[in-house]
Amino acid sequence: xxxxxxxxxxxxxxxxxxxxxxxxxxxxxxxxxxxxxxxxxxxxxxxxxxxxxxxxxxxxxxxxxxxxxxxxxxxxxxxxxxxxxxxxxxxxxxxxxxxxxxxxxxxxxxxxxxxxxxxxxxxxxxxxxxxxxxxxxxxxxxxxxxxxxxxxxxxxxxxxxxxxxxxxxxxxxxxxxxxxxxxxxxxxxxxxxxxxxxxxxxxxxxxxxxxxxxxxxxxxxxxxxxxxxxxxxxxxxxxxxxxxxxxxxxxxxxxxxxxxxxxxxxxxxxxxxxxxxxxxxxxxxxxxxxxxxxxxxxxxxxxxxxxxxxxxxxxxxxxxxxxxxxxxxxxxxxxxxxxxxxxxxxxxxxxxxxxxxxxxxxxxxxxxxxxxx
Amino acid sequence: xxxxxxxxxxxxxxxxxxxxxxxxxxxxxxxxxxxxxxxxxxxxxxxxxxxxxxxxxxxxxxxxxxxxxxxxxxxxxxxxxxxxxxxxxxxxxxxxxxxxxxxxxxxxxxxxxxxxxxxxxxxxxxxxxxxxxxxxxxxxxxxxxxxxxxxxxxxxxxxxxxxxxxxxxxxxxxxxxxxxxxxxxxxxxxxxxxxxxxxxxxxxxxxxxxxxxxxxxxxxxxxxxxxxxxxxxxxxxxxxxxxxxxxxxxxxxxxxxxxxxxxxxxxxxxxxxxxxxxxxxxxxxxxxxxxxxxxxxxxxxxxxxxxxxxxxxxxxxxxxxxxxxxxxxxxxxxxxxxxxxxxxxxxxxxxxxxxxxxxxxxxxxxxxxxxxxxxxxxxxxxxxxxxxxxxxxxxxxxxxxxxxxxxxxxxxxxxxxxxxxxxxxxxxxxxxxxxxxxxxxxxxxxxxxxxxxxxxxxxxxxxxxxxxxxxxxxxxxxxxxxxxxxxxxxxxxxxxxxxxxxxxxxxxxxxxxxxxxxxxxxxxxxxxxxxxxxxxxxxxxxxxxxxxxxxxxxxxxxxxxxxxxxxxxxxxxxxxxxxxxxxxxxxxxxxxxxx
Numbered sequence: 001x002x003x004x005x006x007x008x009x010x011x012x013x014x015x016x017x018x019x020x021x022x023x024x025x026x027x028x029x030x031x032x033x034x035x036x037x038x039x040x041x042x043x044x045x046x047x048x049x050x051x052x053x054x055x056x057x058x059x060x061x062x063x064x065x066x067x068x069x070x071x072x073x074x075x076x077x078x079x080x081x082x083x084x085x086x087x088x089x090x091x092x093x094x095x096x097x098x099x100x101x102x103x104x105x106x107x108x109x110x111x112x113x114x115x116x117x118x119x120x121x122x123x124x125x126x127x128x129x130x131x132x133x134x135x136x137x138x139x140x141x142x143x144x145x146x147x148x149x150x151x152x153x154x155x156x157x158x159x160x161x162x163x164x165x166x167x168x169x170x171x172x173x174x175x176x177x178x179x180x181x182x183x184x185x186x187x188x189x190x191x192x193x194x195x196x197x198x199x200x201x202x203x204x205x206x207x208x209x210x211x212x213x214x215x216x217x218x219x220x221x222x223x224x225x226x227x228x229x230x231x232x233x234x235x236x237x238x239x240x241x242x243x244x245x246x247x248x249x250x251x252x253x254x255x256x257x258x259x260x261x262x263x264x265x266x267x268x269x270x271x272x273x274x275x276x277x278x279x280x281x282x283x284x285x286x287x288x289x290x291x292x293x294x295x296x297x298x299x300x301x302x303x304x305x306x307x308x309x310x311x312x313x314x315x316x317x318x319x320x321x322x323x324x325x326x327x328x329x330x331x332x333x334x335x336x337x338x339x340x341x342x343x344x345x346x347x348x349x350x351x352x353x354x355x356x357x358x359x360x361x362x363x364x365x366x367x368x369x370x371x372x373x
Numbered sequence: 374x375x376x377x378x379x380x381x382x383x384x385x386x387x388x389x390x391x392x393x394x395x396x397x398x399x400x401x402x403x404x405x406x407x408x409x410x411x412x413x414x415x416x417x418x419x420x421x422x423x424x425x426x427x428x429x430x431x432x433x434x435x436x437x438x439x440x441x442x443x444x445x446x447x448x449x450x451x452x453x454x455x456x457x458x459x460x461x462x463x464x465x466x467x468x469x470x471x472x473x474x475x476x477x478x479x480x481x482x483x484x485x486x487x488x489x490x491x492x493x494x495x496x497x498x499x500x501x502x503x504x505x506x507x508x509x510x511x512x513x514x515x516x517x518x519x520x521x522x523x524x525x526x527x528x529x530x531x532x533x534x535x536x537x538x539x540x541x542x543x544x545x546x547x548x549x550x551x552x553x554x555x556x557x558x559x560x561x562x563x564x565x566x567x568x569x570x571x572x573x574x575x576x577x578x579x580x581x582x583x584x585x586x587x588x589x590x591x592x593x594x595x596x597x598x599x600x601x602x603x604x605x606x607x608x609x610x611x612x613x614x615x616x617x618x619x620x621x622x623x624x625x626x627x628x629x630x631x632x633x634x635x636x637x638x639x640x641x642x643x644x645x646x647x648x649x650x651x652x653x654x655x656x657x658x659x660x661x662x663x664x665x666x667x668x669x670x671x672x673x674x675x676x677x678x679x680x681x682x683x684x685x686x687x688x689x690x691x692x693x694x695x696x697x698x699x700x701x702x703x704x705x706x707x708x709x710x711x712x713x714x715x716x717x718x719x720x721x722x723x724x725x726x727x728x729x730x731x732x733x734x735x736x737x738x739x740x741x742x743x744x745x746x747x748x749x750x751x752x753x754x755x756x757x758x759x760x761x762x763x764x765x766x767x768x769x770x771x772x773x774x775x776x777x778x779x780x781x782x783x784x785x786x787x788x789x790x791x792x793x794x795x796x797x798x799x800x801x802x803x804x805x806x807x808x809x810x811x812x813x814x815x816x817x818x819x820x821x822x823x824x825x826x827x828x829x830x831x832x833x834x835x836x837x838x839x840x841x842x843x844x845x846x847x848x849x850x851x852x853x854x855x856x857x858x859x860x861x862x863x864x865x866x867x868x869x870x871x872x873x874x875x876x877x878x879x880x881x882x883x884x885x886x887x888x889x890x891x892x893x894x895x896x897x898x899x900x901x902x903x904x905x906x907x908x909x910x911x912x913x914x915x916x917x918x919x920x921x922x923x924x925x926x927x928x929x930x931x932x933x934x935x936x937x938x939x940x941x942x943x944x945x946x947x948x949x950x951x952x953x954x955x956x957x958x959x960x961x962x963x964x965x966x967x968x
Contacts, residue, residue: 010924131487187920215916233920248924262925269928294928304931311922332949336893358917361937 005054006265006357010083011042012258013075014065014276017093018130021196022157022188026274027065035071038258038276041283045257045272046082048288052255052265061243066116072104079108087111088205089153091211093133096258097140102147112242113144114184120174121167124160127200128188134174137168141178151240153182158218159211160188161200168214172221181240185218186233187211215354219373232356249312251305259289266303269294290370293364299323303364306346310360313353315345326365333359374442377552379623381444381581383461383494385485386471387478391501395471395533395542396434396447402539405444406676415517415916425735430498433464433579433625434612438543439929444609444625446566454542454870458934462488462500464566464581464625465493467550469542470521474500474508474530478516478803480775480838486520495550496521497529498543504532516803537927553583553623554795560651561585563620563628563644565595568635570689574605576632580644583655586621587628594645596654598926600637601647605629635689643964653881662965664770664841665820666755668736669725670707671769677706681728687721693719699756703863703945703957709756712738713845716818734958740816742867743768743844760851767867768844770816773798778835780808793818794869815847817867852906854884855898859948864960873899878907880960885909887956894915895950 014028015035022130060082067075082088089112090105097115105113119125120134132140136155144152154175158168175183190197190204197204204211219229227235231249234242247254256263260274272279273290283287296304302324310318318325318341325346333339338352338359352359386392401407434445445459462468468489472482489496492938498517503510529540529545555593563580571577587593591604608616609626620626632638643654652846671680684696695711712718719736725731745751745765754760774795776786780802787797790812796813819839827835852873854864864884868876884897890911922930943950 045537191918212915215918232918232922245923246590248927254924256924260925262927264924264927266531271925300931304927307931307934308922308927338892338947352920355914357916357919357934358892361934361941364934364938 003357006052006253006255007054007056008244008252008254008373009046009053009057009059009060009083009085010254010256010261010263011062011067011078012047012064012256012261013042013062013067013070013078014133014259015069016064016066017069017096018129018131021194021199022128022190024189025065028276030069034280035074037280037284039070041280041289042078043081044283044286048283048286049255049257049263053083055177057083057085059247060085060089061244062088062090064091066091066093066096068092068101068105072101074302076104076108079105079110081372082089082107082109087151088367089114089242089244090262091116092140094140095138097143099143099146102143102149104371106147106149112153113149114153114155114182114242115140115144115180117157117175118155118157119160119171120172121163121178122138124163124171127160127162128157138178139307141180146199151182152180152240153184154178154180154181156185156218157188157215158185159204161203161207163207163208163214165213165217165248166219169221172218176225178223179237181237182242183222183227183235184233185235187223219354223305224226227315230313232353246312249308251301251308264296267296269296304365306364307360310348310356310363313347315342317345319344321346324365325363329362333362339363374621374624376555376557376623378440379442379444379551380467380546380550380551381446381465381623382467382469382546383489383496384463384469384471386481386501387473387476387481387485388472388829390476390479390482391475391533392447392471392930395469395499395501395531395539396445397932398533398536398539399436399443399445399543400434401613401966402536402543403438405434405436410615420465432612433610433627435609435615435625436611438547441547442624443543443546445882453929457618461566462492462494465492467546469497469546470498470517471501472498472513472517474502474507474510474513477509477807478520478777479836480777481836482808483775484838484840485518488597496523497542497545497549498527499529499531500524500533501533503530504535504537507663512804520723555582555622556584557582557586557622560649561587561591561645562651562655563587565638565642565644568638568640568692570635574629574631575640576635578628578630578638578644580620580628580822582620582622582624582626584622584651585646586619587644588619590617592948593628593630593644594647594650595638595642595644596651597642598637598639602632605631607884612626617808635692640692662741663693663713664740664816665712665714665738666741667710667738668699668701668704668707668710668756669696669710669722670701670704670733670734670736672732672958674705677944679729680708680725680731680733683725683731684710686729687724689722693717697734701758701863703861703947703952704736705945706963707734711731711741711755712888715824726933734954736818736863737866739822739867742849751780754867757851758862759864759866760867762851766846766849767849768850769847771813771842771845772816772819772839773842774812774814774819774837774839776810776812776835776837777803777808778808778810778831782831782834783808783810785836786810786827789823789826789830790814793823813842815845815869816841817869853900854880855896855900856884856888856947856950857893857895858898859950861947861952863957873901874906881907883960884956885911888950888952890914891950893949 014025016029019029047131088110091114092109093116101268117137122133222235223229227237229235230241240333259272259276259279262271270291270293279289306324337349340349384392407847436443436444446464472488498521500510500513510530514525517528562584563582565578565580567579569577577688589607593604594601607620607630610615645651671677688694693713695710699707699709742754743751744754744767747765795812795814801809803809848870849867850870850873852866853860879897881897888911894913897909897912898905919930944953
C-alpha cells in the first residue's frame, strides 16, 4: 500500500437523458427518482473506502453517464461531500449546462469541465443520437466561461459514418475557434454486434480508407494551432493537461466509486459490477458493493506501465519498464524510427505514435499466457 | 503344388474399369470367401484406397479353381505406381487386360498393356461392364483385339458386377496363361516383389518362389542386402494371411522375417537359403527415382517431431517415398520430399493428414533439375532454393505423354500442349471417334496446373498417362520473390524464361493481397538475378492506435494488446516483414497456385 494513500478519485454517475447509439459506458436512462438513492450509495462507498485515500487528494473526476443530468440538488450534495482536490473535473453534456449549473459547479469547487461536444455538425450528431447541437456547445461553453472556468475541455469524435475529411476539418475549426484549454479527440469505435454497427457498418467499411487519414488530420490541425499532443488522443495548451487522466497513464493508484467504476490500488484492481439495484442494496446494508477482482502480477503492472506510458509525449523511464521490453524488437523499431531512447527513457517518435498499438505490441516481451494468479 | 497346376496372374486396367470388382467376384466364385465375409473390394485394404477407388500397394491372393492354384497379384493402375506394376508383373506369367465396355481403351490401359507385353506376359483381353446400357462390347472388343494382336472372338465379355462371364475368365486363365517355370529341386530362390511392415512382427516380404522351397524356421539370406533372418512364418493370402509349412516353386506368398528395420530387406532382392543357397540372384528391379518434389511443413511448427515420425512410419510401407530435412526461413523446419508423381504426392499428403492427424503446408511441387556450372560440374537440384543463381545450363525431365480424347478435342489438346512447350510425336485413331495423341513435354509443365486445364478444357473426356523419357536442356531461370529487399526462400521458382514474367507477376499480386500492411512500405518484387520483373508496394499503415484509454479500461486494452501480440507471434518474420502463415498457404498451396 502506498504509504501516503491514493491521491486520485473517480466518481461514476451513470444517469443520462437518453442513450447514444455508439456509447458503451455504464449508463442508465432517466430514473430521476433514483438519483438521490444513488448519491447516498456513492457516498457510502466512498466512506467505506475512505481509509485508502491520502489526506490530501490531488484529483477528482466525476464521469458518466451525464453527471450534469443528475438532479442539481443531489449533484450539489455529492460535490459538497467529496474531498477537496487541486483538480476537480466534471463531465457535462452541452445541453445540460445552464448559467445556474455552471455557477453551482463553480461554487462547489469544480475546477475543470469536460464538455462532450462530439461534433458541430447536425447531420453527424444525429448519426450519433446526440440531442444537443453546435449552438448548445457554444452556449454551454460561454456559460462556463461566464462562471469563470479557466480550464475547459472539449470532446470530439471523428470517423462518424458519413463524415468526409472536409467535415472533420470544419469540426476541428469550430472547436479551435472556442480556444478551449484542452481537447480530447477519439475515433468512433463501432463495436461488432452493436445496434450502431449494425446500422452503420457498411458505411464505415466504405470509408475505412479515407478514415485512415483522419487521425493525422486531427493531430496536424491541432498541433499547428499550438496545442500539445501530450497523449494519443489528448491535446492541451498552456500546460493544461488532464492531471487526473495523467495519473492513469503514469500508472498511479486510483480509487473509483459508483457502478461500473474501476479502482487500482497496490497491485489489486477491482471493478464494481454494473447492476444498479444490487449496488444500491449492498450499500444500503453498509456492505461493499458486488465487485470483480483482478490481482495484477508485478510483470503485468510493468507491461501496463509500458503500454500506458508510451501513449504520452514524455519518455517512460527505461528502468521502470525494462523487464517488459523485447530487446530485439526495440532495436528493430529504433531502426525503423518508430521508437527512440531519450535520456534515460523510451518514447515513441511522431510516426511511432500513429502506430502506437502495433509498436507497443511489438515492443512487449513475450506475455505469459496467464499471469493473474 | 506341381508347377503345371499353378497360374500367376495380374489384372491391369484403367481406373474405374472394374478391376477391384472383378477381384471380389473371383474370390466369391472360387468360394475363397463366403458372401458374408465379402467386403466390397477386399483387396484394397487401405482406407484411402477404398475411398478413392484406387490401388496403391500390390497385394497377392490365392484362390483354388478346378484343381489349380491361381495367384492373383493385384496391381495399382495409376502411372505414378508403374514401378509397382512392373514389380508385380515380374511375378506373373499372364495378365487380364480389363477395359470398360462403355469407355473403351484409356491411356492407362495402353501403358499397362505395353508394360505387360514388355514383361512377356500372356495377355487375356476382357471387356467388362457389358451390362451397362451405353456399353458397346463389340466395338471395344475390336479395339482391344487390335491392341494386343488377338482375334476379337477371343476377347472375353463379362460383367464383374453381375458375375456374368467370371467363371469363363477363370477357365481362360487356366487355359491360356502358361504355368510358371522353375526348378523345384534347385536351391531356393524367391523374388521379393513387395513388402509391408507389421508393427508386431516386423517386415513381411511378399515373394514369388521361383526355384526350390522354403519351410517355416528356414534360415534365409537376402542375396543383395546380405541380411540373414529366420522365416518366422510362411503363408499365403486368402485374402487374410494364412500360414503354411512350405512355399514351393511357382507359388506366391509371404514370409514374416521379424526384421525391425525395413532398410535391411529391399524389394527386388532375391531370398535364398542361408546355407547351400543359390549363387545367382534373380534379375532385380531398377531403382525408381522420385520425379516430383515438394516441401512439407507442419502448419504449427511445434508439430515438426510428429511429422518426422509420421514420415518414418509411412516410409516403412512406401519405399519409394524420399524425404530429407529442410529448413526454410519462411516456413521453419520441414522436409523436402520426393514423389513418384502428383498422385503419389497427394496420397502421401492425405495419409499424413488423415492417419497422423497433421496439418500440413505443401509447397508448390517442382521437378528435379540437373544444373551444370561454368566449370562443367553438374548437380541435381530438388528445390528452387538450392538452384545456383549463376549456371551454365540446366536440364529438366521430359515425359512422353499419351492422351486419348474424342476426336473433337484433338485441337484442344494440341493447343494445350503447345502452350506447355510440348513437342508433337504422333497421333493415331483408335476408332472412328477416339484419337490417341502422343507428345513430349517437360514434366514441370504437367506438375503445374496441367490436370486441371486438361480436365476443364476437355470436359473430363481426356484420359492421360505419361512416362519419363529423360532429361533435356531447357531455357530455365530462377525467379526469386523479395519482400522489402529480402529474398523469401520458400517462394523461389524455377520456370521457363517465357513464363517467368507471368508467374512472377501472379505471385507478386497474390502476396500484395495476402500480406497485411506493415508499419512501413513493403516493396514486393519478383526478380531474375538482380533484374526485377514485377513489383508492387504494400503501403504502410497510417494508423494503429487504441483511441481511448482511461482507468476503467486498462485491463481491456491490455488484453487487446495481448491478442495483437499473439497475432504477431503467429506471423513469420521475413527480414523486417511480418507475414501471416495464411499468406504462405495462399501462395504455396497447390490449390492457391492457379493462374
